Amino acid sequence: MMRIHKEGYTILAVLTAVLVIINLVVVWYLPAAGIFFIAASVLIFLAVLQFFRNPRREIRTADDKLVYAPADGKIVTIEESLESEYFGDKRLMISIFMSPTNVHVNRNPISGKINYFKYHPGKYLVAWHPKSSSENERTTVVIDNGEEEILLRQIAGALAKRIKTYLHVGDEVEQGSELGFIKFGSRVDVFLPLDAKIEVSLGQKVKGNQTVIARL
Secondary structure (H helix, E strand, C coil), X not given: CCCECHHHHHHHHHHHHHHHHHHHHHHHHCHHXXXXXXXXXXXXXXXXXXXXXXXXXXXXXXXXXXXXXXXXXXXXXXXXXXXXXXXXXXXXXXXXXXXXXXXXXXXXXXXXXXXXXXXXXXXXXXXXXXXXXXXXXXEEEEEECCCXXXXXXXXXXXXXXXXXXXXXXXXXXXXXXXXXXXXXXXXXXXXXXXXXXXXXXCCXXXXXXXXXXEEX
16 A cells, blocks of 8 residues: 655645646536546646555665665766765765656665755756755755764755755754655755775665665
């Protein structure tokens, strides 16, 4: 049975009401077009419904030396990059692009304490735009496992204009628990120490809580 994420409840309820009203009006005034509109409405509802699916995902092995993918999607960047907001030095950056068909739940890749959190309002450039990580709406989270800190950045895109993050500075989080949600997909960047061992490759599809993206 498909589980629906709480972020979808209001949107799905409003969508259902709007579609019902539209179909009642169409059936009343244009009965010949009723079947077409009903079928189209069902397809629209199912398309939006799948955005908010929330499958159960248990991590395979609990180990803070393992960094699990925080999101479903495709690896679009693996490179050394200057992280200027928190670390102020170079880090290994792995970027995961979330398409509209991916699960949009974001998960904590390691256990630890939240040392930093900040929300940045911004633009809505497409997620693969070079300036999206610094100019788009985004949140930054830093998790400290007691030995290393890793930084995660949720980035909005052209469609994804609502980022939800459920963490606060000082929180203790468990590996695999929910970090947040990006409505209608976008991108998550993970900044790791330079000596981390990368376990994924460009273009690889990953799943949150299932794919190990690096070892600390």
